[in-house]
Amino acid sequence: MKIVVSGGGTGGHIYPALALIRTISKQYPATEFLYIGTERGLEANIIRKENIPFAPIHITGFKRSLSFENVKTIYRFIKGVRDSKKLLKKFKPDAVIGTGGYVCGPVLYAAAKMNIPTVIHEQNSVPGLTNKFLSRYVDKVATCFEQVGQHFPQNKVILTGNPRASEVVAAKKIGALQSFGLKEHVPTALIFGGSRGAKAINEAVINSLSHLAKKPYQVLYVTGEIHYENVSKEAELLGKFDNITIVPFIHNMQEILPSVQVVVGRAGATSIAEISALGLPSILIPSPYVTNNHQEKNAEVLVNKGAAFMLLEKELTSKRLVETLDAVLLDDAKRKKMSEASKELGMRDASIRLFHVIEELVQNK
Known part of the structure; x- marks a missing residue:
C-alpha cells in the first residue's frame, strides 16, 4: 500500500x-x-x-x-x-x-x-x-x-x-530516572511546560522549590531551553536539592513517562494521549494562548473522569501547585483511582x- x-x-x-x-x-x-x-x-x-x-x-x-x-x-x-x-x-x-x-x-x-x-x-x-x-x-x-x-x-x-499513544506504551527504559540523578522507586512528578517551556509554570515551580525539597517524593523539572539558564541561576540561590533535578529539555520523553507517577504540564492533545495511554494521573495547566481555548476543553475531559486536576494559569500559585502535588503523591488510594480513570480514557x-x-x-x- x-x-x-x-x-x-x-x-x-x-x-x-x-x-x-x-x-x-x-x-x-x-x-x-x-x-x-x-x-x-x-x-x-x-x-x-x-x-x-x-x-x-x-x-x-x-x-x-x-x-x-x-x-x-x-x-x-x-x-x-x-x-x-x-x-x-x-x-x-x-x-x-x-x-x-x-x-x-x-x-x-x-x-x-x-x-x-x-x-x-x-x-x-x-x-x-x-x-x-x-x-x-x-x-x-x-x-x-x-x-x-x-x-x-x-x-x-x-x-x-x-497514534502517539501507541508509541509511548512500549517505550519504557530501565534506569530512566537514574540517568537524571533520581531514584527509581520513589514517587516522582514530571513537571514541564511544553518544548519551549512556560513562564508561568516556571515561576510557580521556582517559588515552590524550597517546599518541594522537603517532600518524600521527587521532581524532574523541565524548564524549556530558553528558560533554563535563568531558572538554574535562581535555583542555585536557593541551594542544592537532592530530590529535584532541573533540565532544559528531554529528548526521550516517551522513555521517561512510564517511570513517573504524576505529570504536571499543558493540556495539548499529544500530551493527553501519552498520559492516558500510560494511565498516569495529571495536573493540567492549560495554555490560555491557544485557538478556541481548546487546551482547557481537553483538560476538562480528564478532570470530569477523575483522571486529572486542572489549575488555570491565572490562578496558578506555588501554594496551589504544592498542595495539588501532595494530594496526588501523598495519597496512594487517590493516585490509584486517578490512574485507573486515566487508563480508561487511553487508546x-x-x-x-x-x-x-x-x-x-x-x-x-
Whole structure:
C-alpha cells in the first residue's frame, strides 16, 4: 500500500503522523509513504531526519480577522491544490491522511477531488478550522475525543485515539530516572511546560522549590531551553536539592513517562494521549494562548473522569501547585483511582485502529 501523510506547523500535528508511519512500517513493512508539508513548518526538519520521503508545498493559514493576507492565502490554496495534484499523480497513493495544520487543506482537498480515499485526524476536543473545512470532502474523520464528533458529519466520524499513544506504551527504559540523578522507586512528578517551556509554570515551580525539597517524593523539572539558564541561576540561590533535578529539555520523553507517577504540564492533545495511554494521573495547566481555548476543553475531559486536576494559569500559585502535588503523591488510594480513570480514557492501539480505517476505505473504493 502507498500512503500520503500530511500535517504540519506544530509538533501536535507532526508527532501523531510520525507515530502512525512508524507503527504501520513496523507492522506492514511493504507500505510506502510520502509526507507532504511546508518548508516553513517544523515538519520539514523532523520528517527529513526520519528519512521519510518529503515533498513541500507553499501554503499559509487564514487569519481569523479581516485581512488582505486572506486574499493571498486563497491564491496560495488554489496553487497548493494544483501542486498537490501533481504530487499525488506522480506518487499514486492508495490513501491520503491529514493530521492537522493548514498544509492539510490543499493536500486533502486535492485527494478528495481525485477520488482517492481520504481521512483527517482531529487530535483535540475542539476542531481546527482546516479539519472543519475538509470534513465536507473527506471520507472519514478520525477523532480522539468523543465530544468533538458533533462538529463533523456523523456518518464520517470514527473514534480511533491518538497514534502517539501507541508509541509511548512500549517505550519504557530501565534506569530512566537514574540517568537524571533520581531514584527509581520513589514517587516522582514530571513537571514541564511544553518544548519551549512556560513562564508561568516556571515561576510557580521556582517559588515552590524550597517546599518541594522537603517532600518524600521527587521532581524532574523541565524548564524549556530558553528558560533554563535563568531558572538554574535562581535555583542555585536557593541551594542544592537532592530530590529535584532541573533540565532544559528531554529528548526521550516517551522513555521517561512510564517511570513517573504524576505529570504536571499543558493540556495539548499529544500530551493527553501519552498520559492516558500510560494511565498516569495529571495536573493540567492549560495554555490560555491557544485557538478556541481548546487546551482547557481537553483538560476538562480528564478532570470530569477523575483522571486529572486542572489549575488555570491565572490562578496558578506555588501554594496551589504544592498542595495539588501532595494530594496526588501523598495519597496512594487517590493516585490509584486517578490512574485507573486515566487508563480508561487511553487508546493504546490508536495507530492500528487508524490504519484499519484507511485499509477499509481502500478495499471499498
